[in-house]
Amino acid sequence: xxxxxxxxxxxxxxxxxxxxxxxxxxxxxxxxxxxxxxxxxxxxxxxxxxxxxxxxxxxxxxxxxxxxxxxxxxxxxxxxxxxxxxxxxxxxxxxxxxxxxxxxxxxxxxxxxxxxxxxxxxxxxxxxxxxxxxxxxxxxxxxxxxxxxxxxxxxxxxxxxxxxxxxxxxxxxxxxxxxxxxxxxxxxxxxxxxxxxxxxxxxxxxxxxxxxxxxxxxxxxxxxxxxxxxxxxxxxxxxxxxxxxxxxxxxxxxxxxxxxxxxxxxx
Numbered sequence: 001x002x003x004x005x006x007x008x009x010x011x012x013x014x015x016x017x018x019x020x021x022x023x024x025x026x027x028x029x030x031x032x033x034x035x036x037x038x039x040x041x042x043x044x045x046x047x048x049x050x051x052x053x054x055x056x057x058x059x060x061x062x063x064x065x066x067x068x069x070x071x072x073x074x075x076x077x078x079x080x081x082x083x084x085x086x087x088x089x090x091x092x093x094x095x096x097x098x099x100x101x102x103x104x105x106x107x108x109x110x111x112x113x114x115x116x117x118x119x120x121x122x123x124x125x126x127x128x129x130x131x132x133x134x135x136x137x138x139x140x141x142x143x144x145x146x147x148x149x150x151x152x153x154x155x156x157x158x159x160x161x162x163x164x165x166x167x168x169x170x171x172x173x174x175x176x177x178x179x180x181x182x183x184x185x186x187x188x189x190x191x192x193x194x195x196x197x198x199x200x201x202x203x204x205x206x207x208x209x210x211x212x213x214x215x216x217x218x219x220x221x222x223x224x225x226x227x228x229x230x231x232x233x234x235x236x237x238x239x240x241x242x243x244x245x246x247x248x249x250x251x252x253x254x255x256x257x258x259x260x261x262x263x264x265x266x267x
Contacts, residue, residue, distance in 0.1 A: 014038040017096030019046035025221035036061040070114040075125035094123040099160035119163035138182040155261035184231040188224040191241040
């Protein structure tokens with residue numbers, strides 16, 4: 001961990017999926033607010049570029065860890081490496097995630113198993129590992145990045161929507177369990193956000209993306225960060241996304257599912 005002079009008073013934030021999009025913007029905000037950083041992503045080159053950029057701009061310590069979080073051993077390896085270097089994590093940001101697009105009967109099983117590992121298992125594993133020390137020291141923050149997809153089923157992205165529903169439910173339950181411990185859990189549920197996500201999933205031509213005025217990753221990250229610092233349990237960036245998340249409670253589930261299907265279709 002590259003250390004400028006006297007970093008002992010600074011807290012440390014660990015951010016997964018930090019090489020681009022919301023993860024990168026969150027890292028920039030934490031750095032601006034004087035947090036030391038541990039940035040995790042599989043893109044070693046991009047992480048190195050970010051480390052150079054941030055250390056020119058901010059007086060912080062920054063450690064990069066290149067890991068493929070679809071590997072089940074990665075969370076334990078990250079935790080062990082930080083323990084060996086005596087790096088205490090005060091804020092854990094489980095941001096990494098990806099999706100697949102298409103009929104479940106036709107999509108790749110391997111891709112979806114990797115998605116479950118990244119979006120769901122890795123998030124749970126990292127939270128379990130780092131939470132104990134937070135509770136022991138009587139303070140800490142966890143930010144889990146879910147999606148507005150968490151509030152309803154999602155035909156053509158069935159597994160992705162289900163993983164985000166898990167993240168929302170898990171985070172809410174954990175926030176309740178941790179009341180009075182000094183540790184807070186926030187789950188952020190952004191709507192469609194400007195990023196490479198849609199191109200990677202193959203849904204860039206869907207009605208949802210074509211017709212949507214997407215929020216930029218910087219704005220989403222800033223809203224999520226403010227909510228985290230205030231100790232909010234659920235943060236939904238954007239008024240339209242807030243309204244839609246509430247509306248689905250009052251519409252029959254089968255109707256909601258049909259509406260989402262039409263929005264997700266390419267034609």
